[in-house]
Structures are given as C-alpha cells and as structure tokens.
Amino acid sequence: MNIKIALTNPKTIVSNYWNGFRKYYFTPFQFFTIASLSLLINYFFFNNFLGLSLTVNISSHLAILALNIVLxxxxxxxxxxxxxxxxxEHLILNIYNVSLWTILFVPISIVLSLVFENTDMARFFFIPFHLLILIWNSKVFELSRLKRFLFVVLNLSLFYGTLLVLIYYSNL
Structure with a gap:
C-alpha cells in the first residue's frame, strides 16, 4: 500500500511526513531498509544493478545508494x-524516492540479468532510474508543466555533470 501511494502520489506521503503525520505510512528509513534488502538480494543472486557490476562487496551497493541520496x-x-x-526535508524526499525506485527497479535488473548476458541493455535503465526519481521529486512541489520540465532537466544536468566529474577525478 505504501509503495502504491508513493508511486501514484508522492506528494501525499512526503508532505504527510514533513507535517508530522508519520503513523500512516512507512518512514523514509523503512523504505530505505526495504530498498537495501532488495539490493542485498539482488547482490547475492546477480551481483549487479542496472548493468553496474559491483564485484567488491555489498557495501559498494549501499554506498552507491547513499551517494545517490546525498547528491x-x-x-x-x-x-x-x-x-x-x-x-x-529534501533528504526525506530523496530517501523516499530513491528507495521507491530502487525497490521497483531491482526486479527489472534481475529480469535483465536473466535475459541478457551483456549488461549494456541493463545500463540503458540507469538514466530512466534517475529521471523517474527527479520527476517524482518535482511532483511534490506545485509547479507548472514547463517549470517542472525545466527543474527536472536542471536537476538531471547537475546530477550527471557531478557524476562525470567524480568519475573523471577518480580515474586520475
């Protein structure tokens, strides 16, 4: 029920938490725990998420999840x-949305791992994963369609620009 509400109307679940109505839905940390457990299951059986093979250990998966939330x-x-x-409040919003989409994308990642030996197809879903998070974040705020579009594009540009810089400097 919580996942359905977060999926259909993210503003309800986030606004209720912000306003102190916390008994009706999972807390952001319960969502994060479910997302972490789904990544853990995915790690033990398939060792990748959306084509990103992380052979080091489970802490790599959780670190990437946490890095996504922080950025x-x-x-x-x-x-x-x-x-x-x-x-x-932004942290709460992003914990909810990153966790929601992680929970929903783990089965997609598992299916892709079973169907495709090459992870290129799975990597295609990495951008939609973040795009959906950013769109759902924007749905929490009262915005016109044009502003929603512009804010999502700006947010996506900032996020992937920062990732590219981090990747560039980590490879030096």
Missing part, C-alpha cells in the same frame, strides 16, 4: 530553493 538531496535543495524546505 540528489543537495541538488534538489538548490533547484527547489524557492520552496523554502530545509536540507532535512
């Missing part, structure tokens, strides 16, 4: 600054 939180706080939400 998306920082960028949503910058992009949606006019809505006057503090960094903690």
């Amino acid at each position: 998306l939180t920082l960028f949503s706080a910058l992009v949606y600054i006019k809505f006057k939400k503090n960094i903690f």
Whole structure:
C-alpha cells in the first residue's frame, strides 16, 4: 500500500511526513531498509544493478545508494530553493524516492540479468532510474508543466555533470 501511494502520489506521503503525520505510512528509513534488502538480494543472486557490476562487496551497493541520496538531496535543495524546505526535508524526499525506485527497479535488473548476458541493455535503465526519481521529486512541489520540465532537466544536468566529474577525478 505504501509503495502504491508513493508511486501514484508522492506528494501525499512526503508532505504527510514533513507535517508530522508519520503513523500512516512507512518512514523514509523503512523504505530505505526495504530498498537495501532488495539490493542485498539482488547482490547475492546477480551481483549487479542496472548493468553496474559491483564485484567488491555489498557495501559498494549501499554506498552507491547513499551517494545517490546525498547528491540528489543537495541538488534538489538548490533547484527547489524557492520552496523554502530545509536540507532535512529534501533528504526525506530523496530517501523516499530513491528507495521507491530502487525497490521497483531491482526486479527489472534481475529480469535483465536473466535475459541478457551483456549488461549494456541493463545500463540503458540507469538514466530512466534517475529521471523517474527527479520527476517524482518535482511532483511534490506545485509547479507548472514547463517549470517542472525545466527543474527536472536542471536537476538531471547537475546530477550527471557531478557524476562525470567524480568519475573523471577518480580515474586520475
């Protein structure tokens, strides 16, 4: 039920948490725990997520999940600054959305691992994974379609630009 509400109306679940109504839905940390457990299961059986093979250990999977949450939180706080939400509220928003889409994409990743030996097809889903997170983040705020589109593009550019810089400097 919580996943259905988060999927169909992310504003409801996030706004309720922000406003102190916390008994009706999973907390963001319960969502994160479910996402972590689904990644753990995926790791033990397939050792990749959306084509990203992480052979080191399970902590790599959780570190990438946490890095996604941190980066998306920082960028949503910058992009949606006019809505006057503090960094903690953006953190809650991103924990919910990253966890939701991780829970939903793990079965996709598993199916792709079973169907395709080459992980190129699975990597194709890495961008839609982040795009859906950013779209759902934008649905929490009252925006026109044009502003929603522009904010999502700006957020996506900031996120992938930062990832490219991190990858570049980690390979030096």
